[in-house]
Amino acid sequence: MNEHNQDQGKLLVIDDEPMAVENLAHALNKAGYEVISRTSGPSGIKALEQDRYDVILTDLRMEKADGMAVLERALEVDPDTAVVIITGYATLDSAVQAIKSGAYYYITKPFRLDEVRKIVANAIEGVRLKRENRQLRDQVNKIKPGPHIITQDPDMQRLLETASQIAPTDCNVLISGETGTGKELLARFIHTNSHRAEKPFVAVNCGAFQEDLLANELFGHEKGAYTDAGEARAGLIEAANGGTLFLDEIAEMSLTMQTKLLRVIQEQEVQRLGSTKLFPVNVRFVAATNRELRNEVASGRFRQDLFFRLDVVSLHLPPLVERRDDIPLLAYYFLKKIAKRMGREVENIEPEAMMLLTEYDYPGNVRELENMIERGVALANEKEFTASLLPPLLVERAIHVVRQTGDRLPTLEERENDYIKWVLKHTKGNRTRAAEILGIDRVSLWRKLKTFEDSN
Numbered sequence: 001m002n003e004h005n006q007d008q009g010k011l012l013v014i015d016d017e018p019m020a021v022e023n024l025a026h027a028l029n030k031a032g033y034e035v036i037s038r039t040s041g042p043s044g045i046k047a048l049e050q051d052r053y054d055v056i057l058t059d060l061r062m063e064k065a066d067g068m069a070v071l072e073r074a075l076e077v078d079p080d081t082a083v084v085i086i087t088g089y090a091t092l093d094s095a096v097q098a099i100k101s102g103a104y105y106y107i108t109k110p111f112r113l114d115e116v117r118k119i120v121a122n123a124i125e126g127v128r129l130k131r132e133n134r135q136l137r138d139q140v141n142k143i144k145p146g147p148h149i150i151t152q153d154p155d156m157q158r159l160l161e162t163a164s165q166i167a168p169t170d171c172n173v174l175i176s177g178e179t180g181t182g183k184e185l186l187a188r189f190i191h192t193n194s195h196r197a198e199k200p201f202v203a204v205n206c207g208a209f210q211e212d213l214l215a216n217e218l219f220g221h222e223k224g225a226y227t228d229a230g231e232a233r234a235g236l237i238e239a240a241n242g243g244t245l246f247l248d249e250i251a252e253m254s255l256t257m258q259t260k261l262l263r264v265i266q267e268q269e270v271q272r273l274g275s276t277k278l279f280p281v282n283v284r285f286v287a288a289t290n291r292e293l294r295n296e297v298a299s300g301r302f303r304q305d306l307f308f309r310l311d312v313v314s315l316h317l318p319p320l321v322e323r324r325d326d327i328p329l330l331a332y333y334f335l336k337k338i339a340k341r342m343g344r345e346v347e348n349i350e351p352e353a354m355m356l357l358t359e360y361d362y363p364g365n366v367r368e369l370e371n372m373i374e375r376g377v378a379l380a381n382e383k384e385f386t387a388s389l390l391p392p393l394l395v396e397r398a399i400h401v402v403r404q405t406g407d408r409l410p411t412l413e414e415r416e417n418d419y420i421k422w423v424l425k426h427t428k429g430n431r432t433r434a435a436e437i438l439g440i441d442r443v444s445l446w447r448k449l450k451t452f453e454d455s456n
Helices: 018-030 041-050 067-077 092-100 113-141 154-166 183-192 211-219 255-267 293-298 304-310 320-342 351-359 365-379 392-397 412-426 431-438 442-455
Strands: 010-014 034-038 055-059 082-087 105-108 173-177 201-205 244-248 269-271 278-280 284-289 313-317
Touching: 010 018, 010 041, 018 034, 018 113, 034 041, 041 055, 041 067, 055 067, 055 113, 067 082, 067 092, 082 113, 092 105, 105 113, 113 320, 113 351, 113 431, 154 183, 154 313, 154 320, 173 183, 183 201, 183 244, 183 284, 183 313, 201 211, 211 255, 255 269, 255 304, 284 304, 293 304, 320 351, 320 365, 351 365, 412 431, 412 442, 431 442
Parallel strands: 010 034, 010 055, 055 082, 082 105, 173 284, 173 313, 201 244, 244 284
Antiparallel strands: 269 278
């Protein structure tokens, strides 16, 4: 009875000895794989041309079309397919030729079934990773130039739908989220999809200036307004006229500056430093903060009336750890962009590196991921982005850490449960592969999982 409850992979077995085909196909089917068998090279080639297989296991010596012919055609039809050559007439030359021609593995008869099952499990994992990487590269290649929020996360997609809906309006927007989540990128997305797209998008970090310098940046000054004011200069609010002004880290703005900004938003006019003249402006305000502004209002550090003026529509960007499925897509997006900018030919991310990238928690969010990819591309000497190119800290953190839950340390049984779940996640539910990594047999793994389920 097949004890797998999920798709383990599709295999094609080719051998001109019917008994050999039947025995191998039966063993692999019992292990949970969908197996198609053929008893000649030509019929095997016809089968692989009509359907897609994860792994093809073919005898080397066959009449009319041998294993090398199967290998050649299989890789033409689907370069990601893993082809395993099986032969009872093994020679060093034939093995070298098979591997050089693209065979995944070379097995000699007689073989052990557990050896074949292990090779097939590893081959399927590699094939699926290659296909996932190809799909990610294809997705990235379809992305057009412009401000993009790269995501396949359902919550993020809903947020972008909301942003698209409100973009054509002139309402002010408040964007919240941790540092590095892409608040300015979202603001640019809103601007680009608005009727103001042809007008300026001006960004200012309110936390980067002292109060008097911020006032000068935003409002501008007249000649002689202060000692070094040799000539009049328009501020960023005037520079954004007709377009969008993005106020990053708005919570860092002093109460005095908040009052001045409130007047600009209410009256749609600005007064330069040292001037009595009012300049009319037509600006959309998008503000961003990594703080909870309602708490800032409650504590008296932020004006309530300004909060209400800015918080017409509120959008919250989640941290990257809450949209972990986006990490591979973002990693390939940054890889393509940065490699092109640096003139490097790094095209692929190896599975181990991707696993480390996906498991990391990113306190610096999307910006930190981009920096990691940039570092790796700068250090890369080959076309593949390997784990060795990642920061040492990331590799060290890959070791599974025992974490305290509240005031209680976890029991050994709980840690074992967590570790087994972690390994199963990395093997994409492949229990055979998980048991191999854990150093136990599949029956023992099944018993442990059953014990965990019964205790919950």
